[in-house]
Amino acid sequence: MTDVNVPALVVFVLFFLLVTVMGFLASRWRRADDAAHLDEWGLGGRSFGTWVTWFLLGGDLYTAYTFVAVPAAVYATGAAGFFAVPYTIIAYPLVFLFLPRLWSVSRVHGYVTPADFVRGRYGSRPLSLVIALTGILATMPYIALQLVGIQAVLDVLGVGGGENANWFVKDLPLFIAFGVLAAYTYSSGLRAPALIAFVKDALVYIVIIVAVIYIPIRLGGYGHIFDSAAQHFKQAKAGGLTLPANKEWTYATLGLGSAMALFMYPHSVTGVLASKSRNTVRRNMAIMPAYSLMLGLLALLGFMAIAAGVGGGVKGYNAQLSVPQLFANMFPDWFTGVAFAAIGIGALVPAAIMSIAAANLFTRNVYKEWLKPAATPADETRVAKLVSLLVKVGALVFVLGMDRQAAINLQLLGGLWILQTFVAIVGGLFTRWFHHWALFAGWAAGMAYGTWTAYGIASPATKHFGGNAAEIPGIGEIGYIGLTAFALNLIVSVVLTLVLRAVRTPEGPDETKPSDYSAEAGDDELENAPEPVAAH
DSSP states (O other): OTTOOHHHHHHHHHHHHHHHHHHHHGGGTTOOSOOSSHHHHHHGGGOBOHHHHHHHHHHHHSOHHHHHHHHHHHHHHBGGGGGHHHHHHHHHHHHHTTHHHHHHHHHHHTOOSHHHHHHHHHOOHHHHHHHHHHHHHHHHHHHHHHHHHHHHHHHHHTOSOOTTSOHHHHHHHHHHHHHHHHHHHHHHTTHHHHHHHHHHHHHHHHHHHHHHHHHHHHHTOHHHHHHHHHHHHHHHTSOBSSOOGGGHHHHHHHHHHHHHHHTTSHHHHHHHHTBSSHHHHHHHHHHTHHHHHHHHHHHTHHHHHHHTTTTTTOTTOOGGGHHHHHHHHHSOHHHHHHHHHHHHHHHHHHHHHHHHHHHHHHIIIIIIIIIOTTOOHHHHHHHHHHHHHHHHHHHHHHHHHSOHHHHHHHHHHHHHHHHTTHHHHHHHHHOSOSOHHHHHHHHHHHHHHHHHHHHTOOBTTBSSSOOSEEEOTTTOSEEEHHHHHHHHHHHHHHHHHHHHHHTTOOOOOOOOOGGGGGOOTTSHHHHTOOOSOOOO
């Protein structure tokens, strides 16, 4: 503990205490008459306006791992690490087309999860179940990876104890952070991360704006930064300031596939369904690209870390530490604490929303659908609170029990897996043409192909699941496995739907009607809708 950065640690702890108090006070913010309802605990009463939703989605999508991993990818690979910038630019116009429809039909029928919608649209319990389980499976490693961001900060602060410290000293700060997170999430539900997101996003913007102005001044300007990065990549014979021709397919398919997957994640949908109106969703999809600008500036920190000599050219240096170490080297100690608080709180907000989203999925689409159909709203809320605790404990055990590379590998798989729900969810928002058994088979084919292909990829760090790109069958180019699996999923779904329709295989009932997909607050569909409970 002799290398602890005390001023930075004090500032970090003060901000942590601030958001902890806010998390518990959030239970009184917009308090509902009936708090024992999943709509209240898990969706914040579906009452968030434009600005609350904007901060909530920003806190949800731009996580601590984003703060650490995007510039770390640029630090390690150069231009290839910038794929996150175009994919967020693509994502918002894409989801502008279908998220308002999902909000409307969910509000009319009281759907809490995307699997609720699938159940109502296709009348298929098995399809709804696999959509829910896929969401939970993809979310778990995502929660775990928020710990990577916190661990990186603690390591640089000097309170992680180092690799040779005993487990108690090394992991105690993580136990404390996630213990507090679990407590206020249990108490306040989605209102807690929604309120804390204001602090998190404000800190992130302040730190990024200061970083892209102050650090280049100390390093001799952007010209010197880019020259240093170019020289570094030339000597390393890996990466570069521009994308090699043989990486273009990988870059493009990874960007497109990631954009399609972004709002398939349950926590993304949770933020959308918590909005109070259809127009709130539309406005947010129009203004969310402001975060893409921030992300582009954030990525530049990878080049700055190279120019600042972070890592010192040590072979095998952990790139995940590059940004925290850059901040510690460049900023005054007190502002280092502010920057680290932005990363730390940037882990707590999405981890809370993700655990709530996973709990909603289990409660509505496993517990109520399969285990206790007669569950009351109070039963649902109680189970969801308990499951949210178990999800966070599971993520903590996962990270502490496995190495960091395993967590990263599983997160890569998470994006691949969640993309396989796209056909059923987005397809269902526009057409009832697909047969539910064809969608089930397409999902299974995409999951099996993608997982098996990823399993066969080795890297210097791991024997299996060492990357997310492989040869695209029939094209011969190297591309994102998830998008290839999605294409297989879609082909199987289309072909089998044609076959099943040809042999007149019975379809499940559709409880929705066309007007449900355009309903807005004040419309008859919503004014006359029953209290939002499970519609099946």
